[in-house]
Amino acid sequence: MEIEKAAPILKVLGDKTRLTILKLIEHQTCCVCEFVEIFQMSQPSISQHLRKLKDVHLIQEERRGQWIFYSLNQESEWIDLVRAILAQLPDQQEKLTELEKSGARITCC
Amino acid sequence: MEIEKAAPILKVLGDKTRLTILKLIEHQTCCVCEFVEIFQMSQPSISQHLRKLKDVHLIQEERRGQWIFYSLNQESEWIDLVRAILAQLPDQQEKLTELEKSGARITCC
DNA sequence: TGATTATATAAGTGAATAATTATATACTTA
DNA sequence: TAAGTATATAATTATTCACTTATATAATCA
DSSP states (O other): OHHHHHHHHHHHHSSHHHHHHHHHTSSSOEEHHHHHHHHTOOHHHHHHHHHHHHHTTSEEEEEETTEEEEEEOTTOTTHHHHHHHHTTSOOOHHHHHHHHHHTTTTTTO | OHHHHHHHHHHHHSSHHHHHHHHHTSSSOEEHHHHHHHHTOOHHHHHHHHHHHHHTTSEEEEEETTEEEEEEOTTOTTHHHHHHHHTTSOOOHHHHHHHHHHTTTTTTO
């Protein structure tokens, strides 16, 4: 039954850090260090959130040198559901522009 | 920030029992005993799931004699989000028609 | 009013969760 | 190749979760 597969997806989305991560990468790619800066959270904590998103194939990773960039997995079985949800949430772009202002984004991106 | 309020809503939805309950009452009203039958789960367990849905105002209750009927709260701040999610899920009507066949639905409804 | 039925709440328990600290891996650059 | 940087994983811990059993509340009916 499909509902049994959908529920764990929603569960993964039911965390403000992960939900914000998804909204941030809705239309672009971000690297781990950006998330660490934005959320003011330890690096392992961010990695573990990314891991959960990756475990259910909602995100993709792509290594560029020493950095790893994450993006929404467009091939996900649940991409329509995720997009429908993200469409209801306010843009989080200002978090990235703040980072850029403070210079933190330039170090890796 | 609205994302901080949306995450707990998704968390509540991230459980197959609660998600199925919502899908069942998407277009109609059901009473507690029906959920108990459908999910083959203890009555307190169902009550506790309903409580979580009610705590975030996603559902409404209406007493009719000794029975309590639950329905989707159309006034919910999150009704669009919930509808967008439910729209992606398969219909669960057959669970109710099965109940009717077995006679279990008639006892209360 | 007493017994029955429907539902909610409380208390307890084992499993899952999100964070932390410590450590490992992988890439870069001197 | 050694040191530094970015990221992942492991181990630990406190909290939350979903369920169970037991009990309370509320309505009905004899």
